[in-house]
Amino acid sequence: MCYKNSFCRLYFKFGKEDLMSDKTKSRGQFTSSLGFILAAAGSAIGLGNIWKFPYVAGKNGGGVFLIFYVLFLLILGLPLIMSEMALGRKTSLNAIGTFEKINKKWKFVGFIGVVCSFIILSYYSVIGGWVTKYIFSYFTNANVAAPGYFDNFIANPVEPAVWHVLFMAFCCFVVCFGVAKGIEKASKIMLPILFILIIAVVIRSLLLPNSIKGLEFLFVPNFKEINSFPKFANVITSAMAQVFFSLSLGMGITITYGSYLNKNSNIQKDSVVILGLDTLIALLAGSAILPAVFSFGESPTEGPGLIFNTLPKIFDKMPLGNLFGALFFILIFFAAATSAIALLEVVTAVFIDNFGWSRTKAAVIMASLMAAIGVFASLSFSPVLSGIKIGGKNIFDALSFLTDNILMPLAGLLTCIFVGHIWGIDNASSEIECGSGKFRIRKIYSVIMKYIAPVLILIIFIMGFVSI
Ligand code: PHE
Numbered sequence: 001m002c003y004k005n006s007f008c009r010l011y012f013k014f015g016k017e018d019l020m021s022d023k024t025k026s027r028g029q030f031t032s033s034l035g036f037i038l039a040a041a042g043s044a045i046g047l048g049n050i051w052k053f054p055y056v057a058g059k060n061g062g063g064v065f066l067i068f069y070v071l072f073l074l075i076l077g078l079p080l081i082m083s084e085m086a087l088g089r090k091t092s093l094n095a096i097g098t099f100e101k102i103n104k105k106w107k108f109v110g111f112i113g114v115v116c117s118f119i120i121l122s123y124y125s126v127i128g129g130w131v132t133k134y135i136f137s138y139f140t141n142a143n144v145a146a147p148g149y150f151d152n153f154i155a156n157p158v159e160p161a162v163w164h165v166l167f168m169a170f171c172c173f174v175v176c177f178g179v180a181k182g183i184e185k186a187s188k189i190m191l192p193i194l195f196i197l198i199i200a201v202v203i204r205s206l207l208l209p210n211s212i213k214g215l216e217f218l219f220v221p222n223f224k225e226i227n228s229f230p231k232f233a234n235v236i237t238s239a240m241a242q243v244f245f246s247l248s249l250g251m252g253i254t255i256t257y258g259s260y261l262n263k264n265s266n267i268q269k270d271s272v273v274i275l276g277l278d279t280l281i282a283l284l285a286g287s288a289i290l291p292a293v294f295s296f297g298e299s300p301t302e303g304p305g306l307i308f309n310t311l312p313k314i315f316d317k318m319p320l321g322n323l324f325g326a327l328f329f330i331l332i333f334f335a336a337a338t339s340a341i342a343l344l345e346v347v348t349a350v351f352i353d354n355f356g357w358s359r360t361k362a363a364v365i366m367a368s369l370m371a372a373i374g375v376f377a378s379l380s381f382s383p384v385l386s387g388i389k390i391g392g393k394n395i396f397d398a399l400s401f402l403t404d405n406i407l408m409p410l411a412g413l414l415t416c417i418f419v420g421h422i423w424g425i426d427n428a429s430s431e432i433e434c435g436s437g438k439f440r441i442r443k444i445y446s447v448i449m450k451y452i453a454p455v456l457i458l459i460i461f462i463m464g465f466v467s468i
Contacts, residue, residue, distance in 0.1 A: 028178045028179030028180060028260055029179060029180065029260045029261075029262060030179060030180065030184055030257075030260050030261060030262075031180045031184060032184075033265055033266070033270065034188075035180070035184040035187070035188060036184075036257065036260070036261055036265065036270065037270055037273055037274060037277075038184070038187040038188055038191045038192075039183050039184050039187040039257060039338075039342075040085075040254065040257050040270070040274050041187075041191060041273070041274045041277040041278060042187040042190065042191050042335075042338030042339070042341075042342070043248055043253050043254075043257065043338060043339055043341075043342030043343075044246060044247050044248050044274060044275075044277075044278040044339070045191070045194070045277065045278050045281045045335050045338065045339070046124075046246075046248075046335050046336055046338065046339030046340075047124065047127055047128075047131075047332070047335065047336050047339065048242070048245045048246040048282075048339075049246055049278065049281045049282040049285050049335065050198075050281070050282075050285040050307070050331070050332050050335050051127070051304070051306075051307050051332065052242065052245065052246075053242065053246065053282040053285055053286060054285055054286045054289040054290055054300070054306060054307075055300070055301070055302065055304065055306040056238055056242050057069075057218060057286055057290075058217075058290065058293075058300035058301045058302075058306070059238075059301045060225070060234065060235045060238050060239070061221075061222055061225025061226065061231075061235060062217040062218050062219075062220070062221075062222065062225075062290075062300075063216075063217070063218065063219050063220045063221035063222060064221045064222060064223060064225045064226055064235060065225075065235055065238065065239055066218065066219065066221070067221055068235060068236050068239035068240075069239045069242060069243060070279075071239075072239050072240050072243040072456075073243050073247075073275060073279060075448055075452060075453070075456070076240065076243055076244075076249075076448075076453055076456060076457070077243050077247050077249070077275055078271060078272070078275055079445050079448045079449055079453060080247070080249050080250075080412065080415065080416065080453065081247055081249065081254055081271045081274065081275060082267055082268065082271045082432055082445075083415065083416075083419045083428055083449065084249070084252075084253075084254035084255045084258060084415065085254050085255075085257075085258040085261070085267050085270065085271060086258065086267055086428055086431040086432045087099075087102075087255050087258065087419070087423070087428075087431075088254065088255035088256060088257065088258025088259035088260075088261070089258045089259065089261045089263070089265070089267065089431065090102075090427075090431045091259065092259045093259055093353055094110070094114075094252070094255075094256055094259065094346070094349035094350045094352075094353045094354070095110040095113045095114050095251075095252025095255045095256055095346060095349075095350070096110035096111050096113075096114055096252075096350055096354065097110070097350075097353050097354065098110055098255050098259070099418065102418075102422070102423050103418075103422050103423070106414075106418050106422060109411060109414040109415060109418060110252060110255070112407055112410060112411045112414070113250060113251050113252030113255070113346070113411045114252055114346055114347055114350055115407065116250070116251050116252075116403050116407040116408060116411060117251050117252060117253065117343045117346040117347055118343075118347050118366070118369075118370060119373075119399055119402065119403050119407070120251070120343055120403050121168075121340055121343040121344060121347075121370045121374075122370040122371070122373040122374040122377060122399065123374060123377040123396055123399045123400055124336070124339070124340055124343065125164050125167050125168045125171070125340055125370065125371065125374050126160065126164045126374050126377050126378045126396065127336065128164070128167035128168075128171075128333070128336040128337065128340055129160055129161075129162075129163030129164030129165070129166065129167045129378070130153070130154070130160060130163065130308060131167075131329055131332045131333050131336055132163050132166060132167050132333060133153065133159070133160070133163045134308070134312075134325075134329040135326060135329045135330055135333060138322060138325050138326035138329060139326060141322070144312040144315075144316070144325065145312045145313045145315070145316035149312070150305065150308045150309050150312075154381040154382070155381060155382050155383065156382060157379055157382040157383075157384045160378045160381070160382075161374075161375045161378040161379065164371065164374050164375070164378050165371050165374075165375075167336075167337070167340070168340075168367050168370065168371040168374065169367070169371075170337065171337060171340045171341045171344050171367065172344065172363050172364060172367035174186045174337075174341050175341055175344045175345055175348055175359070175363040175367075176359060176360045176363050176364070178359060179260050179345075182341075183341055183342075183345060186337075186338070186341065187338055187341075190334040190337065190338055191334070191338065193330075193331075193334060194281075194331045194334040194335055195281075197327050197328070197330060197331035197334075198281065198284045198285065198288060198331050199284070200324075200327060201288040201324055201327060201328050201331070202284050202287050202288045204288075204318070204320070204324050205287070205288045205289070205291045205292045205295075206287070206291055208291060208292060208295035208296075208318065209295055210294060210295045211291030211292070211294065211295050212291070213291070213294040213295075214287075214289075214290035214291030214292065214293060214294040214295065214300075215287060215290070215291055217290055217294065217300060218283075218286045218287065218290050233463065237459065237460055237463040240456060240457075240459070240460045241404060241405070241409075241460055244404075244408050244409065244412060244460070245404060245408070246278055246282060247275065247278060248339070248342065249408070249412050249415075250407075250408045250409065250410075250411035250412030250413075250415055251343070251346065251408065251411065252346045252411075253342045253343065253345075253346055256342075256345055256346045256349050257342065257345075259349070263434055263435055264435045265435050265436075266435050266436035267431070267432045267434075267435065267436050268432060268436040268437075268439065269436060281335070288328075289306065289307070289311065292311070292314045292318075293306070293310060293311075293314065295314075296313070296314045296317060298310045298313070298314065307332070311325070311328070312325060315328070344363060344366065344367055344370075347362075347366045347370075348362040348363045348366055351365075351366065376395050377395050377396040377399055378396075379395075380394040380395035380396045380397075381394070381396065405460075405461075406461070409457050409460045409461040410461065412453075412457050413454055413457040413458060413461065416449050416450075416453040416454045416457065417454055419449050420446070420449040420450035420451075420453075420454070421450065425442070425445070425446040425449065425450070428445075428449070429442050429445070429446075
């Protein structure tokens with residue numbers, strides 16, 4: 001029986017405030033469906049879409065990569081995002097509490113997600129700091145396109161660490177204001193601006209000579225790119241890993257944000273919209289960056305340095321380039337900040353729910369700890385710590401390998417097994433249906449969650465080790 005539907009009716013009859021328990025009031029709640037969608041889309045849309053997607057697509061054959069990316073979005077991304085949202089809304093608890101409430105023995109899965117969020121934010125904020133520095137540089141007319149500008153900046157032991165701490169402080173400030181007044185409000189401002197800015201940059205980029213080559217590269221599949229097994233394996237594992245990273249799966253983010261939802265929210269529709277927005281921004285970022293790269297004869301396969309090294313050179317050569325450079329880094333800042341805020345919220349929520357800490361205390365203490373660890377990640381690009389290697393990688397790369405290749409797929413795999421076999425498809429489906437009507441893809445969802453997704457994720461997991 002879907003008792004939740006009667007809850008939904010009561011909800012409409014008496015209004016939100018009357019049915020909100022004291023606990024809900026103190027935890028916070030999104031005030032509107034749009035607010036939730038923007039906050040959740042903001043958590044997904046981040047450096048992964050704008051910084052990572054174009055270069056990963058560039059390295060993996062453009063259009064061919066895109067086919068697999070879309071495929072994995074549908075068979076892995078959609079079912080998982082729905083499941084995480086349903087889990088959070090069902091329990092109204094943080095990621096650890098959610099697993100614990102349904103089955104005590106599975107509490108550790110939530111724990112992995114929270115630890116993963118903690119580690120990701122410590123190094124994600126370092127890149128957030130680089131982006132902030134670039135905005136500042138454009139505004140102060142520094143010669144960002146000068147040879148060695150980026151390499152010298154990241155090799156400096158102090159400056160990048162200071163920008164990283166400032167970026168973390170900004171995110172902490174927003175989280176301290178709470179779910180509705182902080183996270184929701186910030187997302188409602190930042191995401192629409194991001195959208196307008198990215199369209200402006202896409203238009204500018206498409207007006208460049210030969211820009212069509214960049215679009216062809218991104219959208220027209222070239223099957224030569226997968227004519228050997230290692231190449232093929234690389235493209236599919238990169239596509240799967242990118243779907244995970246971009247949708248922030250297995251991290252407890254969607255569970256935590258889902259816990260601030262009320263029962264009349266439409267999980268099916270919201271999941272599709274969030275996934276659609278995330279993909280749209282990745283495609284727009286590709287359509288902004290790759291045409292410019294091709295137009296100026298640069299290489300699309302440069303990797304992580306693409307936006308910090310290659311793009312400033314391009315902006316420098318184009319009319320109104322400084323303006324577009326500044327706008328571009330502002331939009332990346334908004335994308336990175338909304339994701340970083342979500343990561344901080346995942347960890348903060350645990351200390352509010354489980355330890356009874358005030359929001360401010362939890363956010364400030366956790367942000368400070370992450371900032372401290374991030375300083376080591378930042379220093380790993382400078383001579384101070386660049387000599388320290390863990391498994392052949394510097395501290396930054398080792399942290400990112402640990403989260404992207406090990407913890408995220410592991411938490412994702414366990415979440416699928418948990419939903420498919422422990423919580424059960426019946427419970428998950430009835431939560432998904434509450435507030436959104438018949439779950440038409442229930443049968444496919446069931447097969448995916450029980451069998452297909454665990455096997456696919458296991459493949460990324462194993463490939464992650466093989467690629468060491
Ligand atoms: N999804 C975010 C992005 O695309 C990053 C992120 C990854 C955030 C994992 C949280 C967890 O940049």
